[in-house]
């Protein structure tokens with residue numbers, strides 16, 4: 158990726174709130190048309206990073222730019238769409254009114270119907286915002302985020318409170334925006350959301366980016382693989398084998414995490430001729446993420 162495609166950037170940003178260091182020299186870049194997922198534990202600094210890129214907070218040190226401008230510049234603000242974790246919207250306004258009002262701030266907004274269809278809120282247009290369920294309100298907030306036809310969408314935990322169907326349709330709407338060239342910065346605690354959507358993942362911990370890359374590259378950083386099988390070999394025996402990181406039982410199957418899948422499979426087959434339902438998988442993003450933040454914690458404790 159080169160500088161020409163870069164549309165948002167944090168450079169060595171530090172931010173303290175009293176005694177709390179929220180951002181500790183964070184560097185982040187967002188490129189045109191990409192989906193960047195920010196992952197990290199509670200309090201890692203994901204929302205503060207987004208607030209910096211939006212100009213809602215100012216860095217103590219370092220710089221934040223949006224389309225090469227100050228994030229508060231009106232030219233930059235007209236090109237963004239935002240869905241933050243907490244949105245306080247007037248409860249008595251109807252959904253259609255809210256979307257129309259938001260559209261009026263943008264020079265070339267989408268039509269109300271196109272936007273409502275994409276966000277799945279057509280049947281809610283005449284309803285008062287305050288009477289909607291949490292998941293419905295999130296869909297309306299998404300409609301408001303994209304009605305301006307933004308070049309970049311900031312979505313802070315967009316699918317919290319949504320059921321599986323609503324989540325899937327929001328993912329489809331996000332993919333649609335991306336297919337039109339819109340970049341997306343997404344924070345999420347749902348790893349499957351990052352796996353489903355993100356071109357690139359940044360793992361943030363203690364106000365810094367501790368790892369970044371494609372979902373596959375991040376997974377590859379973790380050598381662990383998971384072996385699942387039905388076997389009579391006991392947990393005690395398996396956990397005594399070299400290279401076995403953990404063993405659990407799920408629905409009658411043993412699930413073994415190991416960096417030496419071949420070696421462990423050989424031992425299993427030698428010990429249990431009747432072993433069945435054998436599967437070997439690479440670690441998912443969840444395991445990779447845990448492993449990366451755990452090794453960061455260990456490094457911090459050692460320092």
Ligand SMILES: Nc1ncnc2c1ncn2[C@@H]1O[C@H](COP(=O)(O)OP(=O)(O)OP(=O)(O)O)[C@@H](O)[C@H]1O
Pocket residue numbers: 174177178179197198199200201202203204205206
């Ligand atoms: N306005 C504020 N005043 C005081 N402390 C703040 C403020 N905003 C953020 N913080 C602190 O800064 C740190 C980073 O917070 P931030 O909300 O960015 O984390 P996050 O990664 O988004 O967490 P979560 O996953 O829980 O949303 C936390 O310790 C938080 O308590």
